[in-house]
Amino acid sequence: MTSRISFFKLTIDEWKKLGWLTALQTLIFFAIIPFRLLMSLAMEKRNGEVPLADVLYKNVGFDKRLTTVTIVAMGILCALAVFSYLHSRKRLDFYYSLAIRRESLFLVKFTAGTLTFVIPFLANQALAILIGALYGVMSAAVVQEIVVSSVLGDLFFLISYSAAALAVLLTGKTLTSVLAIGTISVYLPMLWLVFCGYQELFLPTLIPDGGTYLGGAYRIYRMSRRMMLERSSPWVMLIVWHPEGAAVRSGLTGMWPDMGSICLFLVLPAVLTALCLALCRVRRTEAAGKALAFGWTEGLIKILLAVPVACMVGLPVYEELNSVVWEVCFVVAFGVLACVIMEFIYRWDIRHALAHKRHIAVTVALSLTVFLLFRLDLSRINTYLPEKEELAAMSARCPYSDFNYYDEDGERIDSEREILRLLETDRIDLLYPLAENGIQNVREAKFNEFVKLNMEYRLKSGKTVCRSYTVDYDLYKKAEQELMKDEEYQKRYYPILGWDDAQLENVTSAWVLLPPEMWEKFEQEAKEPTANSDADGKAAAETTGDAEEGEESADGAEKGTESSVEVGYDEYAHVMNGMSFYGEAGRALVRAYQQDLAESDGILPDSDSVGAITVAKKTQGQGQELYDEYALRSDFTHTMEVLQKAYTEGVARDIG
Amino acid sequence: MIQIQDVTKQFGDVTALNHVDTEIGEGCIFGLVGTNGAGKSTLLRVAAGVLKPDGGSVMVDDVSVWEEPRAKEKICFLADTGWFFPNASANTMRDYYAIVYPQFDRARFDELIGKFDLDPKRKLSGFSKGMRKQVAVLLGLCANTKYLFCDETFDGLDPVMRQAVKSLFASELLNREFTPVIASHSLREIEDICDHVGLLHKGGVLFARDLDEMKLGIHKLQCVLRSAQFEEELLSELEVLQHEKRGTLLTIVARGEREEISAKVQEKEPLFFELLPLTLEEIFISETEVAGYDIKNLIF
Numbered sequence: 001m002t003s004r005i006s007f008f009k010l011t012i013d014e015w016k017k018l019g020w021l022t023a024l025q026t027l028i029f030f031a032i033i034p035f036r037l038l039m040s041l042a043m044e045k046r047n048g049e050v051p052l053a054d055v056l057y058k059n060v061g062f063d064k065r066l067t068t069v070t071i072v073a074m075g076i077l078c079a080l081a082v083f084s085y086l087h088s089r090k091r092l093d094f095y096y097s098l099a100i101r102r103e104s105l106f107l108v109k110f111t112a113g114t115l116t117f118v119i120p121f122l123a124n125q126a127l128a129i130l131i132g133a134l135y136g137v138m139s140a141a142v143v144q145e146i147v148v149s150s151v152l153g154d155l156f157f158l159i160s161y162s163a164a165a166l167a168v169l170l171t172g173k174t175l176t177s178v179l180a181i182g183t184i185s186v187y188l189p190m191l192w193l194v195f196c197g198y199q200e201l202f203l204p205t206l207i208p209d210g211g212t213y214l215g216g217a218y219r220i221y222r223m224s225r226r227m228m229l230e231r232s233s234p235w236v237m238l239i240v241w242h243p244e245g246a247a248v249r250s251g252l253t254g255m256w257p258d259m260g261s262i263c264l265f266l267v268l269p270a271v272l273t274a275l276c277l278a279l280c281r282v283r284r285t286e287a288a289g290k291a292l293a294f295g296w297t298e299g300l301i302k303i304l305l306a307v308p309v310a311c312m313v314g315l316p317v318y319e320e321l322n323s324v325v326w327e328v329c330f331v332v333a334f335g336v337l338a339c340v341i342m343e344f345i346y347r348w349d350i351r352h353a354l355a356h357k358r359h360i361a362v363t364v365a366l367s368l369t370v371f372l373l374f375r376l377d378l379s380r381i382n383t384y385l386p387e388k389e390e391l392a393a394m395s396a397r398c399p400y401s402d403f404n405y406y407d408e409d410g411e412r413i414d415s416e417r418e419i420l421r422l423l424e425t426d427r428i429d430l431l432y433p434l435a436e437n438g439i440q441n442v443r444e445a446k447f448n449e450f451v452k453l454n455m456e457y458r459l460k461s462g463k464t465v466c467r468s469y470t471v472d473y474d475l476y477k478k479a480e481q482e483l484m485k486d487e488e489y490q491k492r493y494y495p496i497l498g499w500d501d502a503q504l505e506n507v508t509s510a511w512v513l514l515p516p517e518m519w520e521k522f523e524q525e526a527k528e529p530t531a532n533s534d535a536d537g538k539a540a541a542e543t544t545g546d547a548e549e550g551e552e553s554a555d556g557a558e559k560g561t562e563s564s565v566e567v568g569y570d571e572y573a574h575v576m577n578g579m580s581f582y583g584e585a586g587r588a589l590v591r592a593y594q595q596d597l598a599e600s601d602g603i604l605p606d607s608d609s610v611g612a613i614t615v616a617k618k619t620q621g622q623g624q625e626l627y628d629e630y631a632l633r634s635d636f637t638h639t640m641e642v643l644q645k646a647y648t649e650g651v652a653r654d655i656g
Numbered sequence: 657m658i659q660i661q662d663v664t665k666q667f668g669d670v671t672a673l674n675h676v677d678t679e680i681g682e683g684c685i686f687g688l689v690g691t692n693g694a695g696k697s698t699l700l701r702v703a704a705g706v707l708k709p710d711g712g713s714v715m716v717d718d719v720s721v722w723e724e725p726r727a728k729e730k731i732c733f734l735a736d737t738g739w740f741f742p743n744a745s746a747n748t749m750r751d752y753y754a755i756v757y758p759q760f761d762r763a764r765f766d767e768l769i770g771k772f773d774l775d776p777k778r779k780l781s782g783f784s785k786g787m788r789k790q791v792a793v794l795l796g797l798c799a800n801t802k803y804l805f806c807d808e809t810f811d812g813l814d815p816v817m818r819q820a821v822k823s824l825f826a827s828e829l830l831n832r833e834f835t836p837v838i839a840s841h842s843l844r845e846i847e848d849i850c851d852h853v854g855l856l857h858k859g860g861v862l863f864a865r866d867l868d869e870m871k872l873g874i875h876k877l878q879c880v881l882r883s884a885q886f887e888e889e890l891l892s893e894l895e896v897l898q899h900e901k902r903g904t905l906l907t908i909v910a911r912g913e914r915e916e917i918s919a920k921v922q923e924k925e926p927l928f929f930e931l932l933p934l935t936l937e938e939i940f941i942s943e944t945e946v947a948g949y950d951i952k953n954l955i956f
Contacts (some may be wrong), residue, residue: 005759013755017741097704098756099729176950285707286667295668585820626743 006101007108014112017482021081021113025074026120032066034057034127041135052137060128061145061253062152063242071153072238074117074180074443075160082113083168087177089288100272102280110273117157125150145251152257155265156238162272169279170297172290176345181235187332188232189455192210194308202374205382205417205467206444207454234268237640248396291346299359302342302368309369310335318375327375328368335367336360336588382442385435386457394431394457395423396479397493398451399468402614405495417466420456430479431455438469451476451604471534477604484602489641493602495593496615579646588644603631610634657682658703658837659805662712665698665859672698674859675712680837680852682951685825685868687850688692688839689940694856696839697736703837704733716803732757732799736808736839742846746776746791750798759800763881768794772820793821795910797828804836810845822849835871847936862944870939873919880904880928893920897942909934 015022015528039058044055085091095105126148132138167180199206232238243255250256257265279293287293292301293376315332340362347355354360373379397420405422407414411420425431435455450470457465484490491497503594565585581589593613603609609631616627632639658680665673672695688696695697701707703714705721705938706729713720713858719727740749746769754760769776772790780788787821796804810818828834840846846853874897881887887906891899894917898909905928910917914931921929 006757009755013752090737092705094739096706097733101723458843639814
């Protein structure tokens with residue numbers, strides 16, 4: 001710096017002038033750190049219910065959300081206070097005439113503002129250590145965690161502070177700075193919300209991980225979902241942040257920060273501050289008093305905000321009125337209104353609210369384009385149907401099935417797209433009419449009394465496209481029954497059919513959910529021995545023994561190691577009840593179910609289901625339990641026999 | 657020397673400075689006058705390095721002033737809307753100026769603040785507008801910078817204070833390298849102080865001259881001549897800037913030497929003749945009319 005002005009002297013002087021800010025933060029951090037700790041320790045010492053060390057852990061160190069939120073808020077407050085000179089012509093005339101570069105002046109102010117936080121924050125953290133020591137609960141490990149959390153707190157402050165400083169630099173008024181901070185925080189989540197709403201309402205055929213939609217852009221968008229929601233702004237990111245990764249270790253007061261986050265927290269304030277300095281250089285003095293510091297951003301920001309607002313309005317109007325004319329009217333009206341409000345914020349003069357009509361025109365045009373693109377499916381996403389001749393294979397499955405699919409390595413497949421690939425068949429003649437029917441239903445907006453189906457088209461070119469349809473039940477049933485005649489396909493479709501006892505060695509439980517008539521039938525069987533049953537029916541019985549063979553085992557047998565059945569019911573037993581099968585009893589139930597399933601023509605969703613069994617098994621080598629749910633049909637006689645017997649014996653044992 | 661070279665500055669659609677070219681020599685008191693909105697404040701803010709010119713440059717002792725501490729350390733800028741820290745006293749401001757202007761003369765400031773009968777510990781927010789301007793001028797003077805830019809700083813000062821400030825400026829001019837530049841919309845207020853004047857109008861400098869030279873070169877006379885023919889001859893012989901006839905009394909503002917003008921009038925054997933002193937205002941009215949501007953649009 002060529003200036004002869006002393007950076008140090010100027011910084012200290014600026015810090016002194018921000019004495020009120022230092023005092024305010026001292027008071028706030030005193031209240032939420034040492035004072036709160038002191039009160040908690042004093043109360044618990046008197047009550048003696050919780051160990052004092054636990055009280056200490058709860059109030060200091062890592063994962064203290066209140067402290068984090070306060071730090072973030074203080075960062076914003078400090079930036080608004082410290083850099084308010086950028087919004088005042090008087091002060092800029094004064095400061096910018098001094099023999100000091102603008103960047104240097106910014107750094108002076110930045111440092112002074114940082115001191116207003118760092119000194120009170122660290123002092124109060126030190127005070128907390130002292131209080132802990134006075135109560136005899138402070139240990140070296142906790143001190144270490146408090147020290148690290150203090151550094152982390154400082155970094156949090158720097159991120160929040162520098163990001164807010166950036167907002168101040170980009171605007172010319174404090175009001176617009178505050179609005180900018182708020183807008184930056186909610187903008188990406190708002191975009192995400194609008195996109196999800198549009199997809200949900202206007203693209204019902206889209207499968208969330210459809211992959212090729214928008215040439216892969218959709219997948220990128222999904223991948224960036226976290227970025228959009230959890231890292232939509234530095235402030236949101238800090239508030240929702242939690243350590244991640246396998247290397248994260250637990251401390252006494254909370255989780256230690258992971259290395260990735262530490263790197264991010266070190267780099268982010270440096271990047272933001274560098275951006276601020278760059279902006280200092282190009283930001284004009286005359287920006288003070290204007291809404292935005294850079295005039296060319298006015299139109300851009302207006303359009304970027306007004307278009308999603310207008311598009312968002314289309315959603316409730318579509319749901320309420322379902323009329324393209326009204327929807328267009330509302331989208332246009334709110335697009336204009338959003339522009340008018342933005343222009344008013346810019347000029348603060350209602351007479352100029354309709355200025356920059358070109359911005360309004362662009363907003364309306366973009367809003368309508370986006371809205372109609374989705375609303376009228378102009379990109380033909382819902383009605384996409386390749387020619388039969390183009391297809392190499394197709395697949396279809398009901399997405400409501402809760403059973404899982406596994407790859408060759410025994411890893412569960414989570415992607416719907418991958419599952420559909422697994423279920424591919426060359427019986428295009430059976431599945432193609434389902435797709436045609438699904439598209440027809442979308443066109444006619446028929447969504448009730450149908451079966452939800454996810455389908456995949458694999459084209460001869462290698463391209464795969466996935467869609468979700470609602471298909472006529474009878475049509476699907478007919479196709480499904482035909483497909484299930486192929487034993488290999490049936491086994492692929494129902495993974496449970498491929499399981500043998502060796503794979504089921506860790507079956508731990510199963511439960512059923514039956515309709516009233518089934519329970520009445522079951523209760524009829526158990527009527528005789530339960531004549532004197534509990535009047536209100538509130539009871540729980542545990543019967544041990546092989547469900548099929550009726551062999552008893554000791555009460556209290558450890559679940560999963562002994563063959564046992566638990567029957568639970570209550571006064572609503574005719575509506576809902578549950579049974580849990582353990583060990584061999586569980587395996588017997590699954591064998592019966594497999595037999596029924598293999599003999600059936602497939603399980604159709606909803607209409608022919610009378611309940612479900614949920615099978616838990618451990619994945620090989622990982623010790624992790626996975627739960628698969630399979631629908632139960634009333635004609636699954638082998639399974640029903642096992643269930644009925646278990647239920648009857650369970651009730652009898654309860655009465656006995 | 658301050659060289660303002662082809663400086664242009666626009667605020668949106670408004671051209672505040674339109675290719676301004678002028679020089680401010682060392683050791684003079686330079687007055688920058690013009691109507692409201694003429695660009696005086698803008699020119700001073702550009703010259704002080706507060707505003708970046710859209711075109712052209714301002715050189716202070718051959719160093720560009722924009723973002724150049726070497727040039728800016730020679731300047732102290734007192735803006736029209738002077739700003740003091742909230743709750744600051746004169747002493748607080750003195751301490752701050754001592755940091756940002758390393759040559760700041762604290763002892764002299766303390767002495768002057770006493771002479772001006774201002775309480776150095778009293779909050780400036782409790783001072784009158786004129787008192788605050790006095791503090792601002794004293795701070796600027798004691799900053800000991802080579803150039804002091806005062807934007808409308810004297811507008812709130814009473815005549816006594818203006819004289820006091822003029823004396824201070826004179827004293828500074830004698831004792832050190834000092835060039836104050838004073839912008840004002842009031843010619844009468846800076847007439848007492850400045851020896852060089854530049855006139856700004858609609859973003860451009862109409863002229864910038866030495867005040868005494870201007871006064872020596874322009875004269876106002878009143879006479880009564882014997883015939884209309886003599887009047888026409890006289891008007892054609894003199895370099896008339898302005899003339900007016902009321903009854904038989906002819907009033908002329910003309911450029912030229914005093915003796916030369918007197919001789920030409922005497923040749924016409926006037927019934928009555930006298931030379932009158934010209935105010936700065938009249939000089940400017942005349943000069944601006946000559947420059948082609950309608951006097952009615954220039955309200956001083």
